[in-house]
Amino acid sequence: MRANLAASGAAAPPVTVKLIVEGEEESGSEHFAALLRRERDRLACDVIVISDTTMWAADVPSMCTGMRGLLPVGVTLTGPVRDLHSGSFGGGVPNPLHAMAALLAGLHDEQERVTLPRFYDRVLPLSDTERDLIAKLPFDEKQWLAEAGESGAAHGEQGFSTLERIWARPTAEINGMWGGHTGPGNKTIIPRAAHAKISFRLVADQDPADVAAAFREYVAAWTPDGLTAEITVLPAVRPCPSPIDSVAVQAGRRAMQRAFGREVLFTKEGGSGPEADLAEILDAPLVFIAVGLDSDRIHAPNESADISLLLRGAETSAYLWDELAAADLR
Amino acid sequence: MRANLAASGAAAPPVTVKLIVEGEEESGSEHFAALLRRERDRLACDVIVISDTTMWAADVPSMCTGMRGLLPVGVTLTGPVRDLHSGSFGGGVPNPLHAMAALLAGLHDEQERVTLPRFYDRVLPLSDTERDLIAKLPFDEKQWLAEAGESGAAHGEQGFSTLERIWARPTAEINGMWGGHTGPGNKTIIPRAAHAKISFRLVADQDPADVAAAFREYVAAWTPDGLTAEITVLPAVRPCPSPIDSVAVQAGRRAMQRAFGREVLFTKEGGSGPEADLAEILDAPLVFIAVGLDSDRIHAPNESADISLLLRGAETSAYLWDELAAADLR
Numbered sequence: 001m002r003a004n005l006a007a008s009g010a011a012a013p014p015v016t017v018k019l020i021v022e023g024e025e026e027s028g029s030e031h032f033a034a035l036l037r038r039e040r041d042r043l044a045c046d047v048i049v050i051s052d053t054t055m056w057a058a059d060v061p062s063m064c065t066g067m068r069g070l071l072p073v074g075v076t077l078t079g080p081v082r083d084l085h086s087g088s089f090g091g092g093v094p095n096p097l098h099a100m101a102a103l104l105a106g107l108h109d110e111q112e113r114v115t116l117p118r119f120y121d122r123v124l125p126l127s128d129t130e131r132d133l134i135a136k137l138p139f140d141e142k143q144w145l146a147e148a149g150e151s152g153a154a155h156g157e158q159g160f161s162t163l164e165r166i167w168a169r170p171t172a173e174i175n176g177m178w179g180g181h182t183g184p185g186n187k188t189i190i191p192r193a194a195h196a197k198i199s200f201r202l203v204a205d206q207d208p209a210d211v212a213a214a215f216r217e218y219v220a221a222w223t224p225d226g227l228t229a230e231i232t233v234l235p236a237v238r239p240c241p242s243p244i245d246s247v248a249v250q251a252g253r254r255a256m257q258r259a260f261g262r263e264v265l266f267t268k269e270g271g272s273g274p275e276a277d278l279a280e281i282l283d284a285p286l287v288f289i290a291v292g293l294d295s296d297r298i299h300a301p302n303e304s305a306d307i308s309l310l311l312r313g314a315e316t317s318a319y320l321w322d323e324l325a326a327a328d329l330r
Numbered sequence: 331m332r333a334n335l336a337a338s339g340a341a342a343p344p345v346t347v348k349l350i351v352e353g354e355e356e357s358g359s360e361h362f363a364a365l366l367r368r369e370r371d372r373l374a375c376d377v378i379v380i381s382d383t384t385m386w387a388a389d390v391p392s393m394c395t396g397m398r399g400l401l402p403v404g405v406t407l408t409g410p411v412r413d414l415h416s417g418s419f420g421g422g423v424p425n426p427l428h429a430m431a432a433l434l435a436g437l438h439d440e441q442e443r444v445t446l447p448r449f450y451d452r453v454l455p456l457s458d459t460e461r462d463l464i465a466k467l468p469f470d471e472k473q474w475l476a477e478a479g480e481s482g483a484a485h486g487e488q489g490f491s492t493l494e495r496i497w498a499r500p501t502a503e504i505n506g507m508w509g510g511h512t513g514p515g516n517k518t519i520i521p522r523a524a525h526a527k528i529s530f531r532l533v534a535d536q537d538p539a540d541v542a543a544a545f546r547e548y549v550a551a552w553t554p555d556g557l558t559a560e561i562t563v564l565p566a567v568r569p570c571p572s573p574i575d576s577v578a579v580q581a582g583r584r585a586m587q588r589a590f591g592r593e594v595l596f597t598k599e600g601g602s603g604p605e606a607d608l609a610e611i612l613d614a615p616l617v618f619i620a621v622g623l624d625s626d627r628i629h630a631p632n633e634s635a636d637i638s639l640l641l642r643g644a645e646t647s648a649y650l651w652d653e654l655a656a657a658d659l660r
Contacts, residue, residue, distance in 0.1 A: 068417070070417075072518070074516075079479070080478050080479040081478075081479030082479065084478055084479075086503045086529060086531070087398070087531070087599075088496065089478050089496065090496065090501050090529075090531055091486045091487065091496055091499060091501035091531065092485070092486050092495045093475070093478050093485055093486075094485040095504060097434070097504035097506070097507055098435075098437075098438070098503075098504055100431075100507075101430075101431045101504065102435040104427070104428070104431035104435070105431040105432040105435035106435070107428075144422075145423070145556075148411075148414055148419050149410040149414075149522075153556060154422055154423060155423055155424040155554065155555070156422050156423075157421065162422045165421040165422045166418065166419065166422045169421060171420050171421035173416045173425060173428075173518070173520060174425060174427035174428055174431065175427075175516065175517055175519050175520075176427070176512045176517070176521065177427055177507060177508065177509060177512075178508040178509070179506065179507060179508070180505050180506030181506035181527055182507075182508045182527075185564070186402035186404075186527060186529060186564050187505055188400065188402070188505060188529050189505055191505070191506065192479075197510070197511055197516060197517075199416060199420075199518050201421065224485065225483045226483060226485060234516050269417075
């Protein structure tokens with residue numbers, strides 16, 4: 001648990017604070033889960049407070065209420081023993097590029113929903129409250145699209161706003177695909193293989209292992225006779241929720257509202273850290289309280305922090321211990 | 331016109347023979363059409379006889395009755411100004427790889443027919459006679475699939491045999507596609523562009539310019555808002571027919587049957603030569619008479635020719651002049 005330990009004026013906080021510093025996150029947290037399991041008893045707690053997210057803006061205090069997980073996979077479809085001349089074979093044998101295009105195109109239906117079997121079975125729906133709070137954020141879609149270099153409209157799963165799509169809904173994204181002749185001019189071949197890299201963004205309570213199994217089924221169903229499929233599953237990150245109606249999150253929100261003197265809103269983040277391990281192994285709810293901004297340029301040259309926000313964060317922490325002590329966390 | 335000029339015993343053939351040697355074919359025949367146009371009057375003729383194809387087998391004499399044309403195209407779909415992080419934008423903006431996969435998958439319908447507008451409008455259907463004659467060829471599909479390295483079944487447009495598919499039906503074949511992260515591991519990006527190279531095999535009377543226009547329409551219809559498409563059209567080859575029921579082809583067949591002493595069957599070929607220019611500019615029917623075999627290894631080390639077949643070819647030519655003289659070519 002990384003937390004700002006600001007004295008609240010009293011000699012000691014009204015709750016027991018245990019501090020854990022995760023120093024391995026930027027290199028994949030390879031040993032973190034094992035450490036948590038080994039030290040589970042020492043780390044036992046009622047709430048996990050994490051300070052590794054950002055606020056919407058300096059004048060829009062907010063808490064993160066969930067991080068999407070990530071399942072990266074690769075797939076290769078192989079057909080002929082070598083590239084074939086399309087004059088002799090074209091139209092008569094399956095082309096791995098055609099099969100791959102169909103497989104990739106089939107990942108979404110007409111509502112831009114992901115078509116993997118059982119994909120949405122464990123997706124927690126957005127509550128009306130969450131949707132209302134997301135809608136309250138001063139989101140400038142045009143500005144956001146301009147950052148993406150898009151001149152056209154936003155695009156995604158039907159029935160959801162842009163922020164809902166990128167925060168609270170699972171996705172399937174093709175990150176790369178290749179096969180056949182990619183150089184200048186023309187080469188009339190049926191290539192021997194087609195490749196793609198895909199990543200699934202997952203939301204609570206989707207389990208990467210379930211989605212990987214569903215992807216294997218999906219690929220098997222989309223591999224025509226005469227081609228063989230090979231699948232790679234890379235290390236996954238589980239999604240992790242921090243529900244806005246949890247007692248712990250409500251306590252955190254009150255603390256932050258006291259420090260900032262205005263309504264605290266909610267965001268979600270892409271997420272790639274070990275937060276899901278913390279929640280699962282320590283079996284306690286997550287509360288994200290942090291006062292960084294996207295403009296702090298984390299990990300980039302000239303990284304910075306706003307001192308006045310840091311002080312508000314310290315104040316929030318001081319209130320938080322009181323709020324948590326007063327809350328019924330059981 | 332490349333032809334074997336064998337004396338038939340008489341002092342002079344009963345028809346006027348004009349000989350044209352095309353020495354530029356292997357480098358794309360860049361100047362051939364202009365030459366034909368310039369010398370059209372000198373080259374005026376009733377029949378064009380070409381010796382540039384192969385027979386089915388040494389013991390299965392056959393004539394080629396058509397060559398497929400070829401239209402190679404390229405398409406690039408471009409979206410964001412740079413690769414975007416899929417954690418921040420995934421699910422909210424169009425991904426060029428998705429759009430490309432859909433565009434490529436959409437090229438065929440469930441019957442494996444090409445979905446370009448008007449694509450089949452000018453396709454000459456196979457006659458029952460042609461289908462019967464193709465079915466007579468001793469084609470071993472298993473052996474052919476083994477050459478392609480395929481363990482599974484043949485695959486292609488429904489309602490047609492493998493030979494019909496590769497000889498007499500137009501196709502759309504993806505020859506290459508690429509975009510995004512193609513290296514090791516995973517990179518959770520929405521890439522800025524997706525690329526594909528496609529070639530259309532065309533049959534008479536499809537016009538490459540019509541198909542290129544239809545492809546532009548098709549791509550425009552499949553390019554979602556927020557992406558832009560760029561199309562490249564490479565030099566095309568028109569398809570060229572030599573209908574089996576034409577008087578000239580029938581005369582050629584009789585000549586070949588006299589020389590070989592058995593029924594002459596019909597094949598078609600992929601084709602990439604300037605035959606269509608000859609037929610169009612000289613406005614005369616094509617007759618393909620040649621006695622090469624695939625096993626001659628043309629253009630490869632140890633290229634060879636079977637002397638006994640060469641002599642049969644010479645004999646065929648001698649009979650051909652008589653048959654053409656006796657035929658009503660008008």
